[in-house]
Every structure is written in structure tokens, then in C-alpha cells.
């Protein structure tokens with residue numbers, strides 16, 4: 001039985017009324033565990049409008065889990081996430097939201113996600129991959145959805161591939177389609193989870209330059225997990241380092257990447273460079 005999405009919480013209203021309205025992401029004391037493993041341990045994170053935050057941390061440190069909890073792909077065990085002042089609530093009347101409530105919540109709040117493995121619909125054309133969700137999730141008319149999808153495909157320089165199937169595209173092109181799809185509903189926040197990790201080295205550049213363009217031209221608010229330190233340095237307003245379920249170091253990219261203070265960050269960067 002479908003229950004309406006929770007009303008904006010009191011905390012959200014307080015936030016909206018304060019001078020913190022430029023806050024796009026507000027994660028408070030987020031807890032996520034799998035069995036006995038605590039992956040996120042009362043993690044706090046704030047991201048301002050137009051800020052690009054790069055998430056670093058060893059494999060298994062919880063980068064994907066954090067991004068998935070922000071986007072409601074994973075259910076957190078405690079704590080809260082607000083996006084653009086709206087509560088990304090999982091529980092309502094003491095129970096979890098159902099998938100359609102979650103999809104509605106995600107679309108209302110405006111958060112898009114790009115995955116390591118692209119996750120395109122294999123049997124649908126490039127155009128339909130971008131246009132389809134605009135109809136299924138956002139109720140857009142067919143004609144309008146195609147116009148919007150073409151607009152986005154032009155932005156990622158793939159308009160000429162509109163009628164192709166994903167398997168006929170390179171990995172870099174597929175990831176650019178995934179970015180176009182995530183951007184089509186004009187999200188206020190874009191999450192990118194290791195967007196270039198699945199790519200051959202020679203294809204990394206084309207994806208990174210699209211992401212760079214989104215930051216510079218569109219001032220899009222983004223959280224990006226990546227192991228590309230050079231890219232992190234170029235694009236990040238802030239780098240955060242995740243370990244033991246918490247953010248153990250956070251600051252300007254230049255500072256964190258050249259003079260990290262925490263021993264674990266130092267060790268990680270030594271291995272990476």
C-alpha cells in the first residue's frame with residue numbers, strides 16, 4: 001500500500017529558514033552496517049551549492065556505500081541525509097519506504113548518480129536510455145523526452161550515436177551516455193562513483209573532461225569518488241578522505257594531496273603515487 005512521501009521535516013524547515021540554504025548535502029551521523037561490519041560510523045558531511053567534493057579512501061572504506069546511502073540505493077541504519085533542504089527519509093511511521101516512494105523521493109529531491117559500470121539498459125538505444133527515465137520516472141511526454149535527451153547527448157558530444165545500442169559504443173562513450181541520463185532531469189546533485197575505473201586508460205580522458213565541463217560551465221554540485229589523484233587536484237574544491245567509517249581528513253585538494261596530516265591519508269597517497 002502506497003503511503004505518501006513524508007512531509008518536509010522540522011529540521012529541513014529550520015535549515016531553509018537559516019542562512020545555510022546554500023547547503024545542498026547535509027549528512028548527519030549516518031550509520032550503515034552489514035552484519036557486524038560498521039561501514040559508516042556516525043559520518044557527517046556538508047556540501048555547498050556548486051561545490052565539487054572528491055571522495056578518497058582505500059578499497060572497502062565505504063565510498064560506494066556513502067554515495068548509495070545518500071541516494072537511497074542503500075538503507076542507512078541511523079542518521080539523516082538532507083538534499084537541497086529535503087529529507088531523504090527511509091523510514092516513515094517506523095517502516096521502510098517502498099521502491100516507488102524511494103524513486104519519487106529521489107526525483108523530487110533531484111539527485112542523479114553515475115556508476116562505475118555505466119548501468120545502461122542494454123536492449124535500449126542510446127536515445128531511449130536517456131529519454132526513457134524522463135517518461136517513466138518524471139512523467140514527461142514522449143516528444144519532450146526525446147528533445148531533452150538529444151539536448152543532453154549533444155552536451156556529451158554523442159548526438160550522432162542516438163540510435164546505437166550501448167554495446168556498439170566504447171566504454172568512454174557509454175559512460176558519457178550514463179552522465180547524460182543522470183543529468184537529463186536537471187538534478188541539484190550529481191553523485192559519481194568511480195566513473196572512470198572500468199575504462200581503458202585511453203578512454204579516461206574523455207569522461208573526465210565531460211565532468212570537468214559540468215563543474216566549470218554548469219556549476220553543478222558533485223560528489224565524486226575516484227582514484228584519479230591528478231583529476232581530483234584539478235577539479236575538487238575539497239577532498240575528503242574516508243577511513244574506519246568516518247571522514248578522517250578534509251580540506252582543499254592541494255593541501256590534502258600534498259601535505260596530508262593523518263597517517264592513513266599519508267600512507268594511502270604514498271601507495272597511490
Ligand code: ADP
Nearest residue numbers: 034037039057058059060061062063064065066
Ligand atoms: P568502497 O566503495 O570504498 O570500496 P564499499 O562501500 O563498496 O567500499 O564497501 C564498504 C564495506 O562494506 C566493505 O567492507 C564491503 O565488503 C562492505 N559491503 C558493501 N556492500 C555490501 C553488501 N551488500 N553486503 C555486505 N557487505 C557489503
Ligand code: MG
Nearest residue numbers: 063064065194
Ligand atoms: Mg566503491
